Amino acid sequence: xxxxxxxxxxxxxxxxxxxxxxxxxxxxxxxxxxxxxxxxxxxxxxxxxxxxxxxxxxxxxxxxxxxxxxxxxxxxxxxxxxxxxxxxxxxxxxxxxxxxxxxxxxxxxxxxxx
Amino acid sequence: xxxxxxxxxxxxxxxxxxxxxxxxxxxxxxxxxxxxxxxxxxxxxxxxxxxxxxxxxxxxxxxxxxxxxxxxxxxxxxxxxxxxxxxxxxxxxxxxxxxxxxxxxxxxxxxxxx
Numbered sequence: 001x002x003x004x005x006x007x008x009x010x011x012x013x014x015x016x017x018x019x020x021x022x023x024x025x026x027x028x029x030x031x032x033x034x035x036x037x038x039x040x041x042x043x044x045x046x047x048x049x050x051x052x053x054x055x056x057x058x059x060x061x062x063x064x065x066x067x068x069x070x071x072x073x074x075x076x077x078x079x080x081x082x083x084x085x086x087x088x089x090x091x092x093x094x095x096x097x098x099x100x101x102x103x104x105x106x107x108x109x110x111x112x113x114x
Numbered sequence: 115x116x117x118x119x120x121x122x123x124x125x126x127x128x129x130x131x132x133x134x135x136x137x138x139x140x141x142x143x144x145x146x147x148x149x150x151x152x153x154x155x156x157x158x159x160x161x162x163x164x165x166x167x168x169x170x171x172x173x174x175x176x177x178x179x180x181x182x183x184x185x186x187x188x189x190x191x192x193x194x195x196x197x198x199x200x201x202x203x204x205x206x207x208x209x210x211x212x213x214x215x216x217x218x219x220x221x222x223x224x225x226x227x228x
Contacts, residue, residue, distance in 0.1 A: 043222055049216075104158070106155055
């Protein structure tokens with residue numbers, strides 16, 4: 001069985017500060033890991049995807065995530081928060097690479113304070 | 115052009131009614147999905163269709179009946195609506211052919227059952 005746990009349902013950062021959103025996963029096989037962003041009243045958009053190539057994955061909008069097998073983590077970071085980053089972020093895991101069996105976390109709402 | 119479009123965006127209805135949500139994708143993808151996002155933002159897959167054939171049905175009550183007239187459309191019909199059906203329903207599509215595939219989401223349908 002696969003699962004993801006996102007630590008912290010709400011995270012607040014100041015504009016220009018480091019963004020760190022935490023995600024830990026559980027998978028019986030080497031996982032595929034994803035981060036999605038959901039802006040208000042919109043569907044989810046893929047930020048980045050880990051597929052067992054490089055452990056540091058760069059995504060859109062300056063986000064990146066590092067796969068750490070020893071910690072079973074896939075935390076999302078951005079060096080400097082922008083007001084437009086305020087949204088809900090979802091970590092997800094799949095043990096097959098395809099999307100038929102993607103399991104999503106419960107989301108972390110990022111607030112950016114001016 | 116909208117890649118995955120679903121209608122209506124908002125749906126308010128009484129308990130016991132029957133309603134449908136429509137979804138269309140213009141990406142030429144083979145696979146389409148319905149996800150349910152509850153009030154706690156938990157996003158869970160309901161159904162997956164590949165080339166008009168059902169491939170995933172995740173313990174969804176049989177009041178929910180997806181219909182795929184062609185591979186570009188996956189509609190969701192719900193009979194005898196219950197209060198617990200209130201949620202945001204997301205349609206999505208993907209091309210399951212390996213490589214750099216992505217899951218594209220619609221903007222969601224917010225269903226409120228009164």
